[in-house]
Amino acid sequence: MAKKRTRTKSASSNGDPQTLQRPPAEILFADELRALAKASAKDPKPPGWKLSPRAVLKFVLGDPSEDRPAKFVGRRAFLERCIVSLATNRGLMLIGEPGTAKSYLSELLTAAISGDSTLTIQGSAGTTEDNIRYSWNYALLVSEGPSENALVPAPLYLGMKHGKLVRFEEITRCALEIQDVLLSVLSDRVMAVAELPEAQRSLYASNGFNVIATANTRDRGVNEMSAALKRRFNFETVHPIADIQEELQLVQRETNRNLSRSQVPVTIDPELTELLVTTFRELRQGKTVDGKGIETPSTVLSTAEAVATGYAAGVHAYYYSDGQVQPLHLVRHLVGSVLKDNPDDLKTVRHYFDHVIKKRKTEPWQAFYDARDELI
Template structure:
C-alpha cells in the first residue's frame, strides 16, 4: 500500500532505518520515546552505526541545532522551529515526530481561519443534539489525541493562527492537561507528549505569540544552507527522492544544472555575486532551497518526457524565471539586470543565458 502512495509519511518511508535504530539503540530513552535522543539525532543527520550500517541524512545543517531541538523534546518545554520559507521547518518537524513517537500525522495546519476546536476538541453535532454532551459525541483534536497516547503533536504555521486560538495552547503546555468542562473532566497528557510548532520568520507581526505562550516554547532558528555545496547536496538528495517517488528515470548530468540553479538563487537572495564583486537587486520572492528543488524536479520531468533524458539549461530556465519573477514589474527588471550583468558575462553559462532569454 505504501508503495502506491505519492508521498509516504516519514515513519513509513524510513521504517527500516527506524526499526534498525531501535534494535541497535542501547542508550537511555525518555519515557514514551521510541528511540534515545542520540538515535533520533543519528536518524535526522545520518551516520554510521557501530556495525557499519549507514543511516541516510534527512537534514543537512548544523548538528548542534538538531541536538538542542532533540534535547528540548526530552524536557517539559515545547519546540518552536522558526525560519524563512524553505529552511526545512516542516521536514524537520515531521522527522522528529516520526523518530520520537513513530507517528508524524497528529498535525494541525495553522491558517487565519483556524478555530479553537482545531487545537482543543469539537463535537459530533448529530450525537450532541441526540444525546447531549458525552464522550462519544466528543471529536478529539490531533493535540488531544497526542496527549492521550503520549505522542508528538505538530502545529504548522503557528503565527498564522489568531491570537486567541494560539493562547488555547497555554494550559496544555503549562499544565499538561486539557479541560473538558462540558463533561466535567480533563485529559491529562501521558509521558512522551510534546508539541513541535513551526513559524515563518517573514510572518512576524501577523499574529505574534503572546509572552505567556512564547515562554512555553524553546525556539530554534533554522538557517539557510551555509555554503553552495551544502545546498547543492540538499537539493540533489531531495530531487532524487522525489524522482524515485514519481518513478522518473535517472537524468544525465543533473548535478551541474543543480549547481547553476543554486548559484543563481543564492546570489539573488544575498544581493551580491558569489565572488562579492557585484552588488545585485534582490527579487520579492524567497528563492529558497525548496524553490530550487521544485525547479530541478520540473526540469527532470521536462527532460524525461519532452527531451532526450539529459537535463539541460532549457529544462530549468522556465522554472527559474517563474520562481524569480513573482512581481511582473519589479522582479522582471531585477531578473533582466541579473541576466545582462552577471549571466551574460560568464562564458561557461552562455547556453543558460540563451535559454533564459528565450523564455523571458
C-alpha cells in the same frame, strides 16, 4: 495478495506506500526507524519516547559510517538543542525563512520520537479551537449526550491522550486567541473538556506529549505571538544551508528522488545542479560567488525552491523533450519560482542574467544565458 500480507500495519491502512504521493516519514523510513530502535534499545530515553535522543540525532543527521546521508542538513549542536527541548516541559518553536525545512525537520523529529508525524495542526486564518482540541459528532451528542464516544478528537487531544508529539504548522498565521489555546496545555499539561461529566473533565497529558510549532519569519512574524505563549517555547532559528557543497548534494539527491518517486526516469546532471544552486544562492544572498553585490528579488529563493525547480525541469525534459535536462528547462521553471507576486522580480533576474551570467563564458552557463528570452 501475497504482497498485501507483507505490508506493515500503518501502511496497509493508508494504501500501498509505493502509490502514495508522499508517505509520511514514519512509513518512508520505517525500516531505518526499526533498526535504530533495536540498536539503541539500551540507551537511556525520556519517558514516552520511541527512540533515545542519540538515536533521534542519528536518524535526522544520518550516519557517514553507515553511508546514510543527512535527511536534514544542519549543525549538530542546533539539533541537539531542539531534541533536548522536546524532552523538557517547554515546546519547540522553529522559526526562519520559508523553505529552510522547518516543516520537514518537525516531521522527522515527530516520526522518530513518537513514531507518528501526522498529529498536525495546519495554522491559518481559519483555524478554530475545534481544529486544535476536539469537536463533537452531533448525531451522537444529541442521542447520547456528551460522552467520550461523541467526542471527535483533534491533534492536541490525541497527542495528550496517547503521549505523542503534536505539530503546529505556521502557528503565527492563526489569530492570537487561537494560538493561546496552547497556554494552559503547555504549562499545566492538562486540557479541560468542560462538557463531559465531572470525572472525565480533565485530560492529563501522557508522557511523550509535547508541541513542535513552526513559524515563517516572512509571514506575520513571531511578534504576533503573546509574550505568555513565547515563554512556553524554546525558540530555535533554522538558517538556510551555509555550505554550498552540502546544499549541492542535498539538491541533487532530493531532485533525483522526487523524479524517481514520480516515475520519471530522468536524473539531473551534477553540473546543472551546480548552476541551479549557484544561481539561487547568489540571488538569495545578494552577492555573486566572486563577491560582487547584486540586487535580490523579493521572493525567497530557498533550497526548497531550488529542488522544486530542478524537479519541474526534469519532468519537463521527460515529457516534452528527449529526457535530457538542459539549462533551457531550468530557465523556464525558474520563472515560476521567482515570479510570485512582484513583477519587479523578473527585472531583477533579467538584470542578473545580463550582468553576471553573460560573463561566464563556459558551459553550461552560456546555454543558460542563451535561454534568457524564456524569462517572460
